[in-house]
Amino acid sequence: MFDNVPQTLEMLRSKGKQLVFVTNNSTKSRADYKKKFDKLGIPANVDEVFGSSYSAAVYIARILKLPGPKNKVFVLGESGIEQELESEGVPYCGGTDPSLRRDMEQEDFTNIANGSMLDPDVGIVLSGLDYHMNYLKTSIAFQYIQRGAMHLATNIDSTLPQAHSFFPGAGASSAALVKAVGKGEPTSFGKPSQAMMDAIEGKFQFDRSRTCMIGDRLNTDIQFGIDGKLGGTLAVLTGVSKKEEFLADGAKTVPTAYVDALSDLLG
Amino acid sequence: MFDNVPQTLEMLRSKGKQLVFVTNNSTKSRADYKKKFDKLGIPANVDEVFGSSYSAAVYIARILKLPGPKNKVFVLGESGIEQELESEGVPYCGGTDPSLRRDMEQEDFTNIANGSMLDPDVGIVLSGLDYHMNYLKTSIAFQYIQRGAMHLATNIDSTLPQAHSFFPGAGASSAALVKAVGKGEPTSFGKPSQAMMDAIEGKFQFDRSRTCMIGDRLNTDIQFGIDGKLGGTLAVLTGVSKKEEFLADGAKTVPTAYVDALSDLLG
Incomplete structure (x- = not known):
């Protein structure tokens, strides 16, 4: 291929x-x-x-520029997001923190609701594809947004091509949060x-x-x-799309040209 | 209260x-x-x-009556759903199965995509509030639906009142699946x-x-x-709703009457 x-x-x-x-x-x-x-x-x-992680980090650091200390980002996602936030000097929590990769316990409901499990500096929730999505992190992110944090997403792709099939994408792994908040899709930075x-x-x-x-x-x-x-x-x-999709009558997205494989450009 | x-x-x-x-x-x-x-x-x-679990189980057992063996239900949810399916004699898998309460591993992508981790008898995915939602179970459920299984939900409430605050509800914990499938909300049985x-x-x-x-x-x-x-x-x-909501001009849902507390009925 x-x-x-x-x-x-x-x-x-x-x-x-x-x-x-x-x-x-x-x-x-x-x-x-x-x-x-x-x-x-x-x-x-x-x-x-x-x-998309880099793009989001650049946006947060250089365009949004939230005044400190309310510029901390709660991450719903993997280490790629953390690394790019770090490269732009943006403080963050959540993400791959092993203490949040666990089941929700009864006392978590109380401690999230009363704010004692929350970081008061968080002003942004940034979500991306999270293979470790869970109820605990979603509950924390939801509470931040209820308290005024902004929701941004690296991308909101519904699916992820893997192993010659499809799996839930970033838009799916953050969909629990989006549904709970009920205000539609967040601003996102992916294609x-x-x-x-x-x-x-x-x-x-x-x-x-x-x-x-x-x-x-x-x-x-x-x-x-x-x-x-x-x-x-x-x-x-x-890859993902077949030529039947854009050659069809009324196709929404039509490329200027297509090739069977990139190496066709070698002529 | x-x-x-x-x-x-x-x-x-x-x-x-x-x-x-x-x-x-x-x-x-x-x-x-x-x-x-x-x-x-x-x-x-x-x-x-x-x-809503009982209501869904009754629907599956008495109304849908899928012909066996394709009548098995993959459960995204807690034991309440399993108990009610059992009470109606409906076979199921997933749910509280401890072997699915774990991180997604690299080989899971392959084994889900090629079907070797799937139960060929599953004809229905039933989702409800799942405090143990994860990427693995969502991927499996998604694959069942891609292969023709029907998606039903006990309920699709976006939030759950807990600890004098709100947490993600059943509609949120199954939103990853709904987003990946991309066909809107499933048939649901809750109010x-x-x-x-x-x-x-x-x-x-x-x-x-x-x-x-x-x-x-x-x-x-x-x-x-x-x-x-x-x-x-x-x-x-x-509880959840305040009288300002239904007394407002143009309120969508207006009750016939209201009381401050149920015991007001004692007169």
Whole structure:
């Protein structure tokens, strides 16, 4: 499936194209992705990787800039979010804290309700894909929001492609919180959110009309490029979406072009 | 708050009124509720208790009647659901199974995707309030639904009143599954669903026009009585809803009458 991808990327680089890898997966940091790329033999630099966790951390640190000490983030998610918050100097709690990876006990109801289990500095709840989602963390996050904290999400993808099938995505693992709060989806930073595009542009200063978004998922990747008014979008059929979806009459999201595999670009 | 409630119920019984206790809480069975009532000194029989778990079990066993062996239920919830399915002779798995109360491991992705961790007899996923919700059980439930299982819910309350505050309700603990599936809320049996009213009527044959629904929550209890065209609805202000909500202009759900406490009925 990824045959000749390294060669294809080398070819693009040799023609002077700048590459940016954009991922909604919040469980890994940019550094984690660099390691993964190394393992797959794909040449990439940390700076070329843009993840939804990084995008959220940049937004919180550089745009939101909540006044301290109310700028602490309660994390519903994995270490990728924590690493990116750290890289931007944002204080956080929750996340992978082992003391919260446990069953809800009877006294937790009381201690969450009366605030004694809560950190008074928390002003933001940031949710992403959490393989360790549980009732305890959701209850704590819910209480923070009831007390005025803002809810942000790295991304709200309903599903996650894994093992040639689908599993609950970040939007699913934080859906308990969203349902309890009852105010609809939170602001999110994953594709197709243009908050991600703005963050990338803030870093790379590229010409949108001369940029092509390449991806395998219509409702995230391709929509992201269309909404961002990029020069073009290229669907690659090695992943989630099938060509029948965008070739259908009345298809909502239609790429400029498509290839069966990325290496088709080698010609 | 519950002062004189036993006396009030005795008074109603002495006037020949039939009492039915209707609860959306799926974590307890009717037998569990009987025990709770005994502890609170509230006189009640098991047969007078109608819970959303029982209502769902009756629906599955007596109305849906899926042909075996595809009639097994995968439970996302606590023992109350299991007990009521058992009382109706419905086979089930999941639920409080300790082997599913653990973190998702890498091989689980493969074994769920290829079906080797799935029970081929499961034709229904039944979700209720699950204090032990996790990524593993949600992934399994999601896979069952992708393979054609029906999704039913005991109830979809967004929140649960506890410890003088609010916590995620059944609708929240199953929201990850609902979001991943992407088809909206499942059929549910809690108030205000009229599936619950039909189940009660099937058992008690009462005259709706001479029946009063008493409850503390407008969007469940009172709406249930209104939608069921009962003779009247009585809001009790010792719980969730405040009178400002139904006295407001344009209030959506307005009870026939209200009392500050149930014991006001003693006169």
